[in-house]
Amino acid sequence: MCGIIGVVGSTETLATLLEGLQRLEYRGYDSAGIALVHAGHTWRARTAAGTESVAALRVECEGAPQDYRSGIGHTRWATHGAPEAVNAHPHLDCSGHVAIIHNGIIENHSELREILTGRGHVFTSVTDSEVVAHLVEELRGRGLELLDAVRHALLEVRGAFAIAVMDATEPDVIVAARRISPLVVGTAPGVSYLASDVPAILDRATAFYAVNDDEVVRLGPEGFRAVDLEGAPVRLRQLQIDWDLETAEKGGYDDFMSKEIAEQPHAVYATLLDRRRRDGSIVFDELRISDEELRDVKRVVLVACGTSNHAAQVAKYAIERWARLSVEVDIASEYRYRDPIVEIGTLVIGVSQSGETIDTIQATREAQRRGARVVAISNIVDSSLAREADAVLYTRAGLEVSVASTKAFVAQVAALELLALRLAQLRGTLAPEEIDRLLEGLHSVSGHIATSLGRRDDVAGVAAQLLDAHDYFFLGRHVGYPTALEGALKLKELTYLHAEGYAAGELKHGPLALIEPGVIVVAVTTDPVMHEKILSNVAEVKARGATVVAVATDDDERIDAVADYVLRVPATQSMFAPMIDIVPLQLLAYSLARGLGRNVDRPRNLAKTVTVE
Ligand code: F6R
Numbered sequence: 001m002c003g004i005i006g007v008v009g010s011t012e013t014l015a016t017l018l019e020g021l022q023r024l025e026y027r028g029y030d031s032a033g034i035a036l037v038h039a040g041h042t043w044r045a046r047t048a049a050g051t052e053s054v055a056a057l058r059v060e061c062e063g064a065p066q067d068y069r070s071g072i073g074h075t076r077w078a079t080h081g082a083p084e085a086v087n088a089h090p091h092l093d094c095s096g097h098v099a100i101i102h103n104g105i106i107e108n109h110s111e112l113r114e115i116l117t118g119r120g121h122v123f124t125s126v127t128d129s130e131v132v133a134h135l136v137e138e139l140r141g142r143g144l145e146l147l148d149a150v151r152h153a154l155l156e157v158r159g160a161f162a163i164a165v166m167d168a169t170e171p172d173v174i175v176a177a178r179r180i181s182p183l184v185v186g187t188a189p190g191v192s193y194l195a196s197d198v199p200a201i202l203d204r205a206t207a208f209y210a211v212n213d214d215e216v217v218r219l220g221p222e223g224f225r226a227v228d229l230e231g232a233p234v235r236l237r238q239l240q241i242d243w244d245l246e247t248a249e250k251g252g253y254d255d256f257m258s259k260e261i262a263e264q265p266h267a268v269y270a271t272l273l274d275r276r277r278r279d280g281s282i283v284f285d286e287l288r289i290s291d292e293e294l295r296d297v298k299r300v301v302l303v304a305c306g307t308s309n310h311a312a313q314v315a316k317y318a319i320e321r322w323a324r325l326s327v328e329v330d331i332a333s334e335y336r337y338r339d340p341i342v343e344i345g346t347l348v349i350g351v352s353q354s355g356e357t358i359d360t361i362q363a364t365r366e367a368q369r370r371g372a373r374v375v376a377i378s379n380i381v382d383s384s385l386a387r388e389a390d391a392v393l394y395t396r397a398g399l400e401v402s403v404a405s406t407k408a409f410v411a412q413v414a415a416l417e418l419l420a421l422r423l424a425q426l427r428g429t430l431a432p433e434e435i436d437r438l439l440e441g442l443h444s445v446s447g448h449i450a451t452s453l454g455r456r457d458d459v460a461g462v463a464a465q466l467l468d469a470h471d472y473f474f475l476g477r478h479v480g481y482p483t484a485l486e487g488a489l490k491l492k493e494l495t496y497l498h499a500e501g502y503a504a505g506e507l508k509h510g511p512l513a514l515i516e517p518g519v520i521v522v523a524v525t526t527d528p529v530m531h532e533k534i535l536s537n538v539a540e541v542k543a544r545g546a547t548v549v550a551v552a553t554d555d556d557e558r559i560d561a562v563a564d565y566v567l568r569v570p571a572t573q574s575m576f577a578p579m580i581d582i583v584p585l586q587l588l589a590y591s592l593a594r595g596l597g598r599n600v601d602r603p604r605n606l607a608k609t610v611t612v613e
Contacts, residue, residue, distance in 0.1 A: 002075060002077050002102070002103040002196070003021065003196050003197065004072070004073070004074050004089075004101045004102070004162055004163075004164055004183075004194070005020035005074075005194065005200045005201065006072040006166075006174045006193065006194040006195070007070065007071055007174075007193050008191070008192050008221060009172065009192060009221025010069055010191045010204075011069065013036060013068055013069055013071045014036065014068075014071065016201075017071050017073035018054070018058055018061065018073070020200035020204075021034070021057065021073045023197075023199045023202075024075050024197060024200045025051075025053075030076050030078045031046065031047060031049075031084070031087070031088035032047055032053040032054045032057045032076065033045060033057065033073065033076075033089050033090055033101075034061065034071055034072065034073040034074075035071060035101075036064060036065060037099065037167070037168040038065065038067065038068040038171055039168070041065075041068075042092065042096055042097060042168045043064055043065055044090060044099065045057060045060040045061050046085045046088035047085060047088065048085045050083075051602055054075060069171075069172070069221070070166060070174060071166075072164045072174065073090075073101070074089035074103075080127050080128040080129075081125055086125050089102060089127075089129060091125060091127065091132075092124075093121075093133040093137035094134065097169050098165065098168075099133070099165070099168075100133045100136070100164065100166075102161055103163075103181045104160035104162060104179070104180060104611060105159045106158070106161065107128075108158040108159065109127075109128035109131050109159075112131040112135065113130075116134045116135070131157075132161075136149045136165055136167075139152050139153055140167060140169075146166075146167050146173050147216065148231070149165075150163075150165050150177060154177055154179070154216065155229055159179075160180035160611065161179050161180070162176070162177075162181035163178075164176040172220055172221060173219070173220050174218075175217065175219070177211075177215065178213060178215060179213050179214055181356075182196050182197065182356045182383075182384065183196060183211040184196075184197070184210060184211065185208070185217055185219065186209070187205055187206065188205050190222075191221060192221065192223060193205045193219075194217070194219060198239070208239040208241050209236035209237065209238055209239060210236060210387070211226070211236060212387075215229075216228070255600050255601045256400075256401040256402040256601045257402040257404065257406065257601055260400055260407045261453070262453060263397070263407050264410045264449045265447070265450040267397035268411060268414045268445050268449060268579060270397070270398075270411075271394075271395050271397065271414045271415050272414055272418065272443055272446075273396070281422065281425070282421070282422040284391050284392060285392045285393060287391045287392075289375075289390045294426050297325060297345055297346075297423065298344070299325065299343065299347070300328070300348075300349060300423075301329075301330060301349070301372070302329045302330065302348075302351060303335050303348060303349070303350050303360055303363040303367070304332055304352060304360055305332050305359050305610070307409050307486060308353060308409075309329065310482045311377075311412035311482075312329045312412075314413050314416070314417075314575075315349070315351075315413070315416035317479050317575065318417045318420040319416075322424040322430055322575075323423035323424040323429050324424075325423060330363070331359075332350075332357070332360040332363040333363075336365075340366065340370065342370035346367070347372065348364055348367035348368075349375045349416070349419070350363065350374060350375070350376050350385050350389065351412055352378055352379075352385050353378070353380070353400060353405055353412070354378075354383060354608070355376065355380045356380070356384055356385070356609050357611070358611050358612060360385060361385055364376070364385060364388065374390050375392070376388075376391070376392045377394075377419075378394060379395045379396075379400065379411065381394060393418065395412050402601045403601065403606050404493045404606075409579075410445075413578055413579050414579065417575065421438060421439060438573070438575075441572065442576060444576075445572065445580065448569070448572055448576075448579075449580055449583055452570065453583060455567070455568065455584070458568070459567055462565045462588065463595060464595065466520060466549075466592065467592065469497070469518065469519075469520045469547070470497055470498060470518075471497070471519045472488065472497060472498065472500070473499070473500050473502060473511065473515070473546075474487045474488040474500065474502070475507060475521060475522070475524065476501075476523070476527075476534070477503065477504045477533060477534050477537075478529070478530050479577060480524035480577070481501075483524045483578040483581045483582055483585070484504075485501035486501070486578075487522060487524070487582065487588075489501070490585060490589035490590075491588070491589040494589045494592070495592045495593045495596055496604065497592075507537060507540070507541070515541050515546050517545035518547075519546045520548075521541045521542075521546040522548075522585065523541075523549070523551070523563070524581050525538065525552045526551060526552060526556075526569060526577050529574065531556075535558065538562050538563065539562055542562060548565070549563065549566075550562070550567070551569060551584055551585065554569070554570055569581055
C-alpha cells in the first residue's frame with residue numbers, strides 16, 4: 001500500500017526521491033518522508049499533510065544537504081499508527097544512524113517491540129515498522145555488516161514487507177528485501193535504485209530487476225548483489241519494461257480517471273489483439289498447463305477483490321453458459337480462511353489489476369498449496385500473481401493510475417471471456433462456428449464502448465440534475481447484476497455517497513423498504529431476455545417514489561415511459577454488455593464526483609494497490 005524508493009550513488013539524490021515519491025503517491029498519501037545519509041550523518045524530513053504530503057515534503061526539503069549521495073523515501077498509507085508525522089517513515093534506530101522504510105505489515109511487531117524495549121531500545125512511533133530499525137541496530141552492534149544485519153533481522157520478522165535500510169556509518173550501501181510486498185531494483189552507470197513500482201524510477205534507471213520473496217539485495221554505486229535469507233547468492237531476473245513516462249501522465253485530460261475511462265476501447269482491443277492461433281486456440285502470455293489439463297477441469301473458482309471481483313462475477317455467467325462448468329466466485333480475503341475444498345480438476349482464476357493485492361495472492365497460494373492449478377489475469381507484467389501462476393493472460397489496459405479502477409475492469413471481462421471461450425472450445429461445449437461468432441462479437445465491443453463514450457455529455461447532463469441526492473440503489477439482473485455492483489462501487493468511491501448494488505429480483509426481499517422519494521435507482525435494463533422482469537422491478541421502485549435512471553439500449557422503446565432519465569448504449573450480445581453498460585455508470589460517478597468537488601483520482605481512505613490484509 002505504501003510506496004517506497006531508494007537511490008545510492010547519485011548526484012541528484014534528493015530530486016530522484018522527490019520525483020519518485022510524487023509518482024508513488026497514488027499508493028498511499030497519508031504522509032511522506034525521506035532520509036539522506038553521508039559519512040556518519042543522517043538527514044531526515046517527514047510530513048503528514050494528506051494528499052499534499054509530498055508537496056509539503058518538498059518544502060521541508062528546501063534546506064536539505066545537496067551533496068548526500070544515498071537516500072530513501074516513503075509515501076504512507078497508514079495501517080498501524082495514525083497518519084501523523086511521528087509515524088511517517090523513514091524510522092530511525094536509537095543512535096539515529098539506521099534508517100528504514102517499509103511497505104507491508106510486521107505481524108509479530110508487538111512481541112518484538114516488547115523484547116527490544118526490555119533491552120533498552122526507545123521507540124518514537126507506534127508503527128509496526130520501527131521494530132526493524134531497532135533489530136538492525138542490535139545486529140550492527142554485534143559487528144555484522146549491513147547486509148547480514150538486515151538478513152538476520154528479517155529472520156525474526158513475520159508478515160509482509162518490502163523494506164529498505166541505510167546506515168550512516170556505511171553510507172554507500174542500501175539493503176532492500178522483500179516478502180510478499182512488491183519490490184524492484186534498477187541500475188544506471190554508477191547508481192542503483194529500488195522502488196515498490198517501476199514508474200518511480202522509470203526515467204532514472206536503464207535496467208530493471210524483480211526481487212522475489214525472501215531475497216535480500218545490497219545496492220551500491222557499482223551495482224547490486226542479491227542473496228536469500230540464508231545468505232546464499234541468488235540472481236535477480238531482468239524485467240522487460242516497455243513503458244515510457246508519458247503513459248503515466250495525464251495526456252491532456254483533467255485527471256487520470258477521465259483519461260483512463262477514455263482509454264477503454266483501446267484496453268479491450270489490446271487485450272484481445274493477436275490472441276487467436278490458426279487452430280483456434282488462444283495465446284496465453286504464460287502457459288504451464290497442458291490443453292488436456294484445461295479440458296479436464298471439473299470446477300472453476302474465481303478469486304478477486306473489489307472491481308476485479310465484479311469482473312470475475314461476469315465471468316461466472318460466461319464460463320457456466322459457454323463451457324458448462326460449475327463456477328464459484330469468492331471474495332479473495334474470505335477464500336483462504338474458510339478451509340476451501342480443492343478437488344482434482346479445480347481451476348482457480350486469480351483476477352487482479354495490480355497482481356499485487358495481498359488477499360488475492362494469498363488466496364491463489366492457498367489454492368495452489370491444496371493442489372489447484374492457477375490462472376492469473378493481471379494487468380502488470382511480472383506481477384507477483386503472474387509470476388506464481390501456472391498460466392497468465394495479461395490484460396493490456398496500460399498503467400492505471402487513478403485509484404478507482406475503470407479500464408482494468410473492461411479489459412478483465414474481455415480476458416476472462418476469452419478464457420471462457422477457450423474452455424468451451426477444449427470441452428466441445430460450443431460449436432466452432434458459435435465460438436467464431438462470439439469472438440467476432442467480443443472484438444466489436446471496443447467500438448461500442450467508443451460509442452458510449454461519445455455520449456458523455458448526456459451523462460453529465462443527468463448528473464447535474466442529481467447533485468442533491470444522497471442515496472443510490474443500482475439494480476441489474478443476469479450480467480447486469482455485477483454491472484450494478486460495479487456502478488455502485490464507483491459511485492461510493494468517487495462521491496462518498498451511499499450506494500448499494502443489488503440483484504433486481506432481490507430488492508423485494510428487504511431493501512424495497514428503503515425506497516422513498518429522493519432515492520435514486522439506477523437500473524441496468526439492457527439484457528433482452530430479462531428485459532420484462534427488470535422493467536417490472538423498475539415499476540416497483542417508481543411506484544414508491546424513487547427517481548429512476550435507466551441504462552437502456554438504443555432500440556428500447558419502452559424505457560422512456562418508466563424511467564426519469566435514460567442513458568443509452570448500443571445493443572450487443574448480453575454477455576458483452578457489462579463492458580459497454582459500465583461506461584455510463586463510470587461517467588455518472590465521475591460527473592457527480594466532479595460536481596461535488598471530490599478528488600476523483602485519489603478518493604479519501606483508499607490506495608491503489610492493497611498490499612495488506
Ligand atoms: C475499485 C478498486 C478496488 C480494486 C481492488 C483489487 O475501484 O480499484 O476495488 O479493484 O482493490 O485490486 P486489484 O485488481 O489490483 O487486485
